Amino acid sequence: MIQRIIEFCSSDATMFWLVVGSDLAIAAAYFAIPITMAIVLRHRRADIPYPWLWLLFVVFIVACGMTHVVHVLSAFAGAEYLRLHAAITAFTALASVGTALAFAYIIPQIKDLPSPLQQRAELERLVTERTKQKDALIREINHRIGNQLQIISSLVHVEQRRSDNSDSLAALDRIKDVLKSMSDEHSKMSMRDYLEEAERRSIVSGKAGTDGSITVGPTAA
Structure with a gap:
């Protein structure tokens, strides 16, 4: 066989x-x-x-x-x-x-x-760079808004000390209340922007930061 x-x-x-x-x-x-x-x-x-x-x-x-x-x-x-x-x-x-x-x-x-790996690395670099620029711009805007609110609030406070007219004082109090509300809202938004930025940084770096302190731009008192 x-x-x-x-x-x-x-x-x-x-x-x-x-x-x-x-x-x-x-x-x-x-x-x-x-x-x-x-x-x-x-x-x-x-x-x-x-x-x-x-x-x-x-x-x-x-x-x-x-x-x-x-x-x-x-x-x-x-x-x-x-x-x-x-x-x-x-x-x-x-x-x-x-x-x-x-x-x-x-x-x-x-x-x-460029290889796909090189293209991905370049894309990640550009995204990181643009994100840093955007975060820096947001911080600058928040800082300037906080400064402007502080200046306006100080001007209102000065006018309150100078004025002895009840109607004017009442109007200035209303303005001060509005500024206080705007300042509080700006503070919350600044805090949110900071937390979002910190989260993006931790994702990019691959580890969370160990410092728990938070610094926000100056706002109206």
Whole structure:
């Protein structure tokens, strides 16, 4: 039994169908790969650098697949498809050499392309930088608003000391109450902005701060 299996596996017919089957499988793979590449290129063309290189590579793979198809035809028909075989082989040779030269030409430019890791690092750097600028601007705005409220409150206080008119004093009291309400609201918003900034910093640094003190810009008393 074992001897028969060995004879079958080593027979010319088995070798013939093994070669034919292998060629067909390789050809199918060669045709499937460029189809996938073409679909990716169609939907992500803007994200793929050097799309012409992709197209050239697709032509090269298809040409390689055609050579295996011709091998199968030649196996069944002998020299009848010799001219077709020669033409496809020559076309494959041209596509292969063209693709190799294109890759050799484009390698210096490909080496300069940023990797996804580099792009992510640059994006994180820009986000961190812009966030710091925004936080600094918010702190400056809060500081200036607090100063202005403090100045207005001081002016009202001075006018209260100078005025002896009951109507004027009542109006100044109302203004002072409004300023107090605005100052309290500004204090809450400043505190919220500070906490949000501290949270962003802790996320970026990967650890929370150990100092529990909170400093807010000057506000009206």
